[in-house]
Amino acid sequence: MQTQNKPCECRPTMPLIGDQAPAFKANTTNGPINFPADYKGKWVILFSHPSDFTPVCTTEFVMFQSMLEEFRALNTEVIGLSVDSIASHIAWLRTIEEKIEFKGIKGKPITFALIEDVTMNVSRLYGMMQPNASATKPVRAVFFIDPKGVVRALVYYPASTGRNFDELKRVLISLQTGDKFDVSTPADWWPGDEVVVGAPSTCMAADKRAKDKSVRCEDWFLAFKKLSKEELKKGLLKTKPVAKAKKAAKRRAKK
DSSP states (O other): OOOOOOOOTTSOOOOOTTSBOOOEEEOBTTOOEEETGGGTTSEEEEEEOSOTTOHHHHHHHHHHHHTHHHHHHTTEEEEEEESSOHHHHHHHHHHHHHHOEETTEESOOOOSEEEEOTTOHHHHHTTOOOTTTOSSSOOEEEEEEOTTSBEEEEEEEOTTSOOOHHHHHHHHHHHHHHHHHSOBOOTTOOTTSOEEEOOOSSHHHHHHHHTOTTSEEEETTEEEEOOOHHHHHHHHOOSTTHHHHHHHHHHHHHO
């Protein structure tokens, strides 16, 4: 008699792409939050780090803060999480501001919210606790959550590997570009590159696509079109923080 394999109860569960982000209430360094309800209408990058006062995490917090205006210009809030207490968070964030320099960045107060999760409830809810990596510390998880509270992308890193922040921003812009312009982004895409238009679903549409001069058609199922950085800025960037975000991006590019 055959029996179905049951998932091991010790394995973490996690929200998947297309799922509603699990709701929770928590205390943060910016006060209590009700997630994702408090962020309705905004994109959110929700990320976890293994522990306060650890070297790789410290460099990541410097980078998240240095790019915060760039993310906010894209209607995106950043929220961090670890299983440390609010007191530990505050002491660590003060140390970063007062003593740490990374890639020429120093003296920036960390202004985005950092969740206290000493019970590990939120970490478990989002599959950040992975027992074969650590039973007491979350891995480096990143969740991209859209304005409707839907998980759109997720990335996991081990504790030893710091995140690539240009890639995090690239993923965010790719998701927003797809929503705004009804396109996809090809391999190694960066803002300003050609984008992919959807494949035709009928023979008639395929014939029409082959004659469309506004796209570069490799074959009936693969066609590209231009989408300039200027079009992206106009379509994606919010108006108020744009100037600050542009200046911040230029400063990082020079380093």
